[in-house]
Amino acid sequence: MRRLEGKVALVTGGARGIGLAIARALRSEGAVPVIADINEQGAREALAGLDAPDGMALSVDVADQASVTSLVDAIVARHGRLDILVNNAGIGGNTPFLDITAEVWNRTIAINLTGAFFVAQACARVMSTQRSGKIVNIASLSGQRGGHGRGAYGAAKAGLELLTKVxxxxxxxxxxNVNNIAPGAIETEMAKFAHDAATRAAYNYLIPMTRYGTPEEIADAAVFLCSEEARYVHGHTLNVDGGFREAGLMFRSKAAPSA
Ligand SMILES: NC(=O)c1ccc[n+]([C@@H]2O[C@H](COP(=O)([O-])OP(=O)(O)OC[C@H]3O[C@@H](n4cnc5c(N)ncnc54)[C@H](O)[C@@H]3O)[C@@H](O)[C@H]2O)c1
Structure with missing residues (x-):
């Protein structure tokens, strides 16, 4: 028996990376995926790979409240309900504190925090009338630890983690039912953009499992939090990070792999 049979599941930022892996995993558990992304063509191509005839691929800019309202209206018009939101859309950021411009700051917060709020609120309004729903926000380890270059990005993700609790x-x-996943370093296009060779070497040293995670490892956690098995897990942040958050001093006999 598949765990999410017939559940209508919105994944924002689902055209690629972690969002696409989550959409694929939800689909394999029987959910009806709605892939929404600022890259509409990418969303269509992603959906085409999922073997989901009832699924939808829609354009959205999560930072634009009117666009988010249209998205949720379109889902309800088609399916009459919304059971799951995975609030995943986001942009990376790696700007030293002294160099953060107002433009970088505002854009990072607009997409990663305000956008996540717009989507969560619009979906929760639908779910509240149904008196059921599952919301999983995708935050980041950068919202818990003071990583170099993560001023704007980390502040946005810390805000999202607190918003999850409220x-x-x-x-x-x-x-x-509302929870949060905090991925550590995950091998996606975003990581390729934000992590240079020195950053990669530092992560591989500091992560007890000495490697980046995969999008599928985040997707497995998301399926759990969207399932009945997680019904009493609430307001929780599940770190999926190879032990990065909990590690103390690291003594290694050999250098960790650099890539
Ligand atoms: N990759 C990592 O190491 C990592 C670590 C921690 C957290 N995260 C978080 O996981 C989520 C997914 O990251 P990823 O690595 O898969 O990134 P990615 O860049 O590969 O994918 C992000 C997706 O979001 C979409 N998107 C961007 N801005 C949007 C907007 N305004 N409206 C709608 N869609 C938009 C993009 O088009 C893209 O398809 C993000 O929230 C990110 O902050 C990633």
């Missing part, structure tokens, strides 16, 4: 407190009475 949502959990306020939405429980509507039967909406």
């Amino acid at each position: 949502m959990a407190v306020e939405l429980a009475e509507f039967g909406i």
Whole structure:
């Protein structure tokens, strides 16, 4: 028996990377995927690979509230309900604190924090009338630790982690289950953009498992949090990071792999 049979599941930023892996994993558990992305062509191509005749591929800019409203309206018009949101769309960022411009700051917050809020609120309003739903926000280890270059990005993700707790407190009475995944370093296009060779070597040294994670490892955690098995897990941040968050002093007899 598949765990998410017939559940209508929105994944923002689902055209590639972690979002695409999550959409694929939700589909393999029987969910009806809705892939929404600023890259509409990419969303269409992603959906085409999922063998999901009832699925949808839609354009959205999560930083634009009107665009988010249109997205959620289109899902409800087609399916009459929304069971799962994976709030994944985001942009990377690696700018030293002294160099962060107002433009970089505002754009990073607009997409990674305000955009996540717009999507979560619009979806929660639908779920509250159903009195059921699952929301998984995708934050980051950069919202928990002070990584170099992560001023704007980390502040946005820390904000999203706190927002998850408030949502959990306020939405429980509507039967909406809210949690957060904090990925560590995951091998995606975003990581290729944001992590230079020195950053990669530093991560591989500091991560007890000495490697980056895969999008599929985040997807497995997302499926769990979207399933009935996680019904009493609420307001929680699940770190999926190869032990990066919990590690203390690291003594190694050999250097960790650099790539
Ligand atoms: N890759 C990592 O190491 C890592 C680590 C921690 C957290 N994360 C988080 O995981 C999520 C996915 O990251 P990824 O590595 O797969 O990134 P990615 O860049 O590969 O994919 C992000 C997707 O989001 C879409 N997107 C960007 N801006 C958007 C907008 N305004 N509206 C709608 N869609 C938009 C992009 O088109 C893209 O398809 C992000 O929230 C990211 O912050 C990633």
